[in-house]
Amino acid sequence: MNYEISRGTLAIVPNEGDSSIVYEDETNYIISERPFKIMEDSCKYFGSTYEGRKNGARDILGAEYKVPIVVEDENNLIVFPTTSPLADDCVWISLKRVKKIERVEYDNTKVIFDNNREIIVNCSYRTMENQLSRASRLDLILRNHKNS
Numbered sequence: 001m002n003y004e005i006s007r008g009t010l011a012i013v014p015n016e017g018d019s020s021i022v023y024e025d026e027t028n029y030i031i032s033e034r035p036f037k038i039m040e041d042s043c044k045y046f047g048s049t050y051e052g053r054k055n056g057a058r059d060i061l062g063a064e065y066k067v068p069i070v071v072e073d074e075n076n077l078i079v080f081p082t083t084s085p086l087a088d089d090c091v092w093i094s095l096k097r098v099k100k101i102e103r104v105e106y107d108n109t110k111v112i113f114d115n116n117r118e119i120i121v122n123c124s125y126r127t128m129e130n131q132l133s134r135a136s137r138l139d140l141i142l143r144n145h146k147n148s
Contacts, residue, residue: 068135
């Protein structure tokens with residue numbers, strides 16, 4: 001099954017082997033691809049490449065690593081990684097679906113989505129705050145570009 005990120009996507013989480021669990025509004029899917037491959041395929045589906053999207057975000061933000069990705073332009077569908085995008089434990093989270101984050105013991109963070117679904121990711125609270133901030137900044141800059 002091919003999967004393209006959409007407005008219904010909450011998060012893409014690595015699973016056993018070369019598969020992912022995709023969290024959507026009311027359900028989960030197991031996709032036989034790694035999260036990074038889903039990202040690449042989704043960017044292509046919407047008419048660009050992952051590298052092009054990454055480079056554009058880098059230029060806009062002046063950031064070098066763990067940049068958020070605009071998967072689809074029209075709706076500013078932005079997802080951000082919890083760690084290096086190529087790392088085996090990288091989770092991709094949809095910016096506009098995040099309601100809040102909460103600190104969990106050790107280096108984990110609970111992500112609560114706008115529909116009250118929750119996941120716990122292996123990422124420190126501070127890192128998650130930074131990633132949310134970076135993705136929000138990208139969203140704001142792009143919206144300002146569209147309105148000017």
